[in-house]
Amino acid sequence: MDKQEILTGLRDIISLYTEEQDALDHISEQTDFIADLKINSANLVDIVLDIEEKFNINIDNESMAKMLNVKATVEVIEDKLAENAGK
């Protein structure tokens, strides 16, 4: 799975929890879930759970702590996919 596929999958998930259509349309690695997409912090958990289901990975607390923007989240997904591939 390449970065673009991950980003597309992530955008589909995020779209369920934001009303900031403009920020979603212009999503980039720099997009911040709270500052730009105005996602409620209690919905960050939903995003983490949705990512786990969609990409079939487990996200530990340490990784979850970083997941406040697109860049960090894509990196976590890439790392966890690589861990799965190595098993």
Add this chain to the structure above:
Amino acid sequence: MLGNDVVDLKLARRRNNWRRANYLSKIFTPDEQRLVYHSDCPDLMVWLIWSMKEAAYKIVNRNTGLRFFDPKGFHCTVQIHDLKATGCVDYRGEQFMTHSEINEHYVHTLSFKTGSGIEQCHVVQRRNADDYVLSFNLKHKGLMLQKNNSGLPEIFIRKTQSRHLASVSHHGRFLFIAYLHTTEEVVS
């Protein structure tokens, strides 16, 4: 140092399904999950504990300048007396005292680091709106809600010409602005 957090219960009911599989175990410790499942009002208990964690996180964020999402790292204990709750949040050995107000519309929590407490705190509740800074400043002539050089909220008291740490929380219909009026917290 202080932090605050409000949860609009109506909005939370609509937007946040905490009964979703694995949701609570991602954000609450086993002890906190037990508090929820043994409570007569599990919905209220979820948002009470959540607001305690958020209010304490705001102090840690402000003290360290770090942003992170680690709700499970904040360990809460709480006692509820009618519509008030007092508690303690421990984050990596650092402790924060909390005072929460609970009613049918919202849960609001104030958190304090040692040295400051609820007796030194002013709380202003307003209707949540995009122009809350303007409407607050129009309504409270002696005060000015503004941002300091680091972009963090503070209250400027015109009479004493002093600047005081503030914490702003808004969710759904509600907005709360809390600030300390102790001299030790005056920002020079």
